[in-house]
Structure formats: structure tokens, C-alpha cells
Amino acid sequence: MDFEYSDKVQDLRTRLTAFMDEHVYPIEAERDHFHEDPAKLWQVWPGTEGIKAKAREVGLWNVFLPHEYEPWSPGLTNLEYAPLAELMGRVFGASEYFNCAAPDTGNMEILAKYGTSKQQKQWLEPLLAGDIRSAYVMTEPGVASSDATNIETSIIPDGDDYVINGRKWWISGVMDPRCKVYILLGRTPNADAPRHRQHSQIIIPADTPGIEIVRPLNVFESVHSPGGHCEMQFTNVRVPKANLLLGEGRGFEIAQGRLGPGRIHHCMRLIGQAQRAVEYMAHRVDSRVAFGKKLADQSSIRQDIALSFCEIEQARLLTLKAADAMDRYGNKVAKDLIAAIKIVAPTMAQRVADRAMQAFGAMGFTKDTPIAAAFLAARFLRMADGPDEAHMSQLGKLKIAEYLALPRR
Ligand SMILES: Cc1cc2nc3c(=O)[nH]c(=O)nc-3n(C[C@H](O)[C@H](O)[C@H](O)COP(=O)(O)OP(=O)(O)OC[C@H]3O[C@@H](n4cnc5c(N)ncnc54)[C@H](O)[C@@H]3O)c2cc1C
Numbered sequence: 547m548d549f550e551y552s553d554k555v556q557d558l559r560t561r562l563t564a565f566m567d568e569h570v571y572p573i574e575a576e577r578d579h580f581h582e583d584p585a586k587l588w589q590v591w592p593g594t595e596g597i598k599a600k601a602r603e604v605g606l607w608n609v610f611l612p613h614e615y616e617p618w619s620p621g622l623t624n625l626e627y628a629p630l631a632e633l634m635g636r637v638f639g640a641s642e643y644f645n646c647a648a649p650d651t652g653n654m655e656i657l658a659k660y661g662t663s664k665q666q667k668q669w670l671e672p673l674l675a676g677d678i679r680s681a682y683v684m685t686e687p688g689v690a691s692s693d694a695t696n697i698e699t700s701i702i703p704d705g706d707d708y709v710i711n712g713r714k715w716w717i718s719g720v721m722d723p724r725c726k727v728y729i730l731l732g733r734t735p736n737a738d739a740p741r742h743r744q745h746s747q748i749i750i751p752a753d754t755p756g757i758e759i760v761r762p763l764n765v766f767e768s769v770h771s772p773g774g775h776c777e778m779q780f781t782n783v784r785v786p787k788a789n790l791l792l793g794e795g796r797g798f799e800i801a802q803g804r805l806g807p808g809r810i811h812h813c814m815r816l817i818g819q820a821q822r823a824v825e826y827m828a829h830r831v832d833s834r835v836a837f838g839k840k841l842a843d844q845s846s847i848r849q850d851i852a853l854s855f856c857e858i859e860q861a862r863l864l865t866l867k868a869a870d871a872m873d874r875y876g877n878k879v880a881k882d883l884i885a886a887i888k889i890v891a892p893t894m895a896q897r898v899a900d901r902a903m904q905a906f907g908a909m910g911f912t913k914d915t916p917i918a919a920a921f922l923a924a925r926f927l928r929m930a931d932g933p934d935e936a937h938m939s940q941l942g943k944l945k946i947a948e949y950l951a952l953p954r955r
Contacts, residue, residue: 624869635815652808683730699732721774745797756783806877813891819920827902895924
């Protein structure tokens with residue numbers, strides 16, 4: 547067991563930090579203002595593509611894609627990527643500059659793992675090049691979607707095509723003008739199949755007739771331009787049978803492969819957000835005096851910083867352990883650790899950001915620091931990719947079975 551980052555990772559971290567210092571931190575406020583400007587709704591900040599090109603030029607590109615997908619992958623393991631995702635996570639949305647943003651990363655992994663060579667040529671290659679973006683279409687307003695076996699949108703064979711009908715919502719990224727393709731999870735009815743073999747995943751080009759964007763939803767007070775999160779109606783949407791991924795009834799097999807890495811990437815980024823929040827907090831409390839004492843000298847403030855350090859470090863170690871288990875044993879075997887970190891990281895980041903907000907005084911609630919945004923992101927990430935309770939329920943079941951298999955001593 548080695549708790550140090552390897553020389554390769556140290557080098558990448560140094561290069562990534564230098565890149566963020568030069569290209570990302572300086573434009574953060576300008577980009578955020580642009581995306582919050584109602585006159586610029588659903589437009590992409592014009593500097594985005596330039597920064598992507600620079601990241602690609604210096605080899606900080608697609609670093610999320612594990613080495614088993616070489617030659618597409620630049621060759622890192624999940625364990626090596628984790629500390630890089632943490633650094634990217636310090637600036638909300640920065641992972642896009644490195645082509646490491648959700649939901650594209652999960653969709654790229656699906657296409658790399660399960661796509662045919664034709665599907666890969668048509669969709670994976672432009673995604674890997676950062677020329678287009680994508681959405682993952684699962685959640686529905688009509689059913690409890692944390693249990694994805696409830697999903698009702700139908701995928702029905704008809705001649706050489708499948709026809710898709712249903713209502714979806716919370717679909718991230720579809721308002722982005724670069725979003726050209728969706729991967730949709732729906733039901734391919736088969737009364738004889740068990741509950742987990744009744745769903746499939748299918749590729750749908752965004753410009754297919756029959757797709758209506760009903761409305762963008764807001765998360766607290768923001769619509770998260772330029773991607774948004776949308777309610778969508780699919781009415782007799784027709785795509786060729788060749789667009790089905792892997793085969794009828796194999797949707798959950800794919801979902802398991804996709805959500806593991808996706809979940810852990812969110813957790814890595816949350817650790818970066820929490821780390822940045824506590825660093826901001828330290829600077830603030832060192833420069834403010836209240837009741838004759840620096841805030842940094844108040845014991846409750848020191849406790850808050852100490853607790854934040856402990857919790858960040860715990861979450862970081864657990865994330866690295868989960869990433870290592872994914873590399874060694876595969877996502878399926880690592881599912882307990884993946885669930886554990888998905889439960890731990892968002893709540894940890896929310897708590898740390900909450901302490902930092904409080905220590906900042908009223909300024910903590912503004913957009914003058916990244917802390918309030920970190921707090922909100924951590925909160926909604928306790929829901930996105932499945933609510934905490936669903937992960938706890940599955941993890942609890944798994945662990946009860948595991949402990950029961952042990953002899954009672
Ligand atoms: C910002 C954001 C972005 C998102 N992006 C996408 C996206 O791109 N694509 C997509 O398809 N979806 C997306 N989602 C949707 C998200 O994945 C779902 O909201 C989530 O899976 C929960 O489904 P639901 O909303 O139907 O809640 P429900 O399934 O109705 O669950 C409601 C509540 O029931 C409780 N609950 C559920 N299961 C259990 C249990 N086993 N034990 C105890 N309590 C339980 C939990 O408290 C849960 O929050 C996004 C959501 C958010 C907030």
C-alpha cells in the first residue's frame with residue numbers, strides 16, 4: 547500500500563495545475579457571468595473551444611478514459627485520473643476543457659465498451675475529439691426513477707426500426723447547441739424476461755423528428771446554461787435497429803458499466819470543490835478580526851477547519867481506494883466502494899462548503915467566492931446519479947449478505 551502519488555501522477559498534477567493557473571482560474575468569473583446572462587441563454591462562452599484546443603495540444607485530454615480503451619485512451623488508470631479530476635473539480639464546469647465532463651464521459655465509455663465500429667465512428671470519435679456533446683436520457687417524471695426498472699418509455703421494434711415513445715426529464719446538456727446525440731434507456735417489453743432484462747439502451751441523434759424539448763428545469767435559481775436539464779417528450783421517434791446498444795434487454799448491463807465511473811468522477815470533483823472551499827476559508831479567517839481576535843484564532847473556527855480536513859481526507863482516501871478497486875477487479879466487484887463514495891462525497895462537500903460559507907459571513911452567500919456554488923452542487927449531487935437512500939439501500943443489502951456469509955465468532 548503506497549499513499550504517495552506516483553511520479554507520473556505528480557507530473558500530470560503539476561502540468562494540470564499550471565494549465566488551470568494560466569487558462570482556467572483567470573476566466574472563471576467572466577465565463578460564469580456569461581452563462582448567467584439571460585441575454586446569452588443556451589450559448590456557449592466563446593472562450594471554451596480555445597481552452598479545449600490548448601488542453602488537447604498539451605496532452606491533458608480524455609484523461610478520464612481508462613487505459614483499457616487504448617488507443618482512444620491516453621493510458622491512465624482510474625487511480626491515476628482521480629487526483630486530476632480533483633484538480634479539475636475545483637472550478638465548476640472546468641472538466642469540459644479537458645473533455646472530461648459528464649454526461650459525455652459516461653456516454654463515451656458506453657460507446658467505447660459496447661458500441662459497434664460503425665457507432666464508434668459516427669458518435670464516439672467526434673465525442674472524443676470534443677467536436678460534439680451528448681446527453682444521457684433515463685429519468686422520467688411519471689415513475690420513481692431511482693429504481694430504473696420502473697422506466698416506462700417504450701422502445702418497440704417496427705420493421706428495420708425501433709420506435710420510441712415516452713416522457714423524460716432532468717436530462718442534462720440537451721440545450722447546449724453542440725449536443726448532437728442521446729443515449730436513452732427505455733423498455734423493450736418482454737413479459738417472459740426477469741425485471742432486469744426488460745430494458746435497453748439506444749442511440750438517438752438529437753435532430754430525429756418527434757423529439758420535443760418541453761422545458762428547461764431550474765436547479766435552485768439557475769437553469770445551468772448552456773446545457774440545462776430538460777423535460778422532453780419522445781413521440782414516435784424512429785431510429786434504425788442498428789442504433790440499439792448491445793442487444794434487447796441488456797440496458798442494465800450497460801448501465802452498471804456506465805454509472806460506476808460516472809459516479810466516482812463526480813466524487814473526485816466534489817473533493818476538489820471541498821478542498822478549494824476550505825482553502826478559501828483559511829485565507830478569510832486569517833484576515834478577519836472579530837471581538838479583538840483573528841477569526842483563525844477562535845477555537846470553533848479551528849475546529850471547523852480541522853473537521854473539514856479530516857472529512858476531505860477520509861473521502862479522498864475512500865475515493866482512491868474505490869478507483870484502485872475498479873482498476874484491479876472491475877466496476878462490478880468494486881460496486882460496494884463506488885456506492886460508499888457516492889454516499890460519502892456529496893454530503894462531505896456540502897458540510898465543508900457550509901462551514902466555509904458561515905466563516906465568510908454574508909459574503910459566503912454571494913457569487914464572489916466559489917463556495918455557495920460548491921454547496922449547491924454538492925446538494926444536487928446527492929440526487930443526480932441516484933439519491934443517497936437508493937445507494938444506501940443497495941449497499942446495506944450487499945453488506946448484510948456479505949456479513950452473514952462470515953462465520954459468527
Ligand atoms: C441536477 C440534476 C441532473 C440530473 N441529470 C440527469 C441526466 O442527465 N439524465 C437522467 O436521466 N437523469 C438525471 N437526473 C435525475 C436523477 O438521476 C434522478 O432524479 C434520481 O435518479 C432520482 O429519481 P427521481 O427523481 O425519480 O426520484 P424518486 O425515485 O422518486 O425518489 C424520491 C426519493 O425517494 C427516496 N428513496 C428512493 N429510493 C429509496 C430507498 N431505497 N430507500 C429509502 N428511500 C428511497 C429518496 O429520498 C429519493 O430522493 C438529474 C438530477 C439532477 C438533480
